[in-house]
Amino acid sequence: MENIDKRNRLDEAPFQYRINKDQTVFIDYEGKQVKILKGKEAEKFIKNVNAAENDKAVQLIMAKITGNFKRGNERKKR
Template sequence: MSNIDKRNRLVEMPFHYQVNKDQSVFIGYEGKQVKILKGKDAEKFLKRIQDTHDEKNKQLIMAKVTGNFKRGNERKN
């Protein structure tokens, strides 16, 4: 996994997720919501998260699910 996270960004734990009562999953990056998963996608995501016990692997799963959402033009508040 060291080849995947060369800059060690996932060590900082930037991703988080929250499961809603209708089993939809909200994935956030540094406090901002970036992705919503519903239905089969949410079930698949939750199964993958529950199957891993390593926090860095959980971060990697969330990073892969959110895709390439950062383009370099985001504003800093």
């Protein structure tokens, strides 16, 4: 996993997720909602998160699902 997260951004745990009672998954990045998963996609996500070996692996799963929305030129929070 060292080659995937070269800048160690996933150590900061920027992603969080919530599961609704109807099995809808909401994924947040730094407190802002970026993705909603429903149906089979949500089931697959929950299965992968439960099988993850550590918190960094869960962060990587969420990073891959949210896609390439970070380009590196965004400003940091102040």
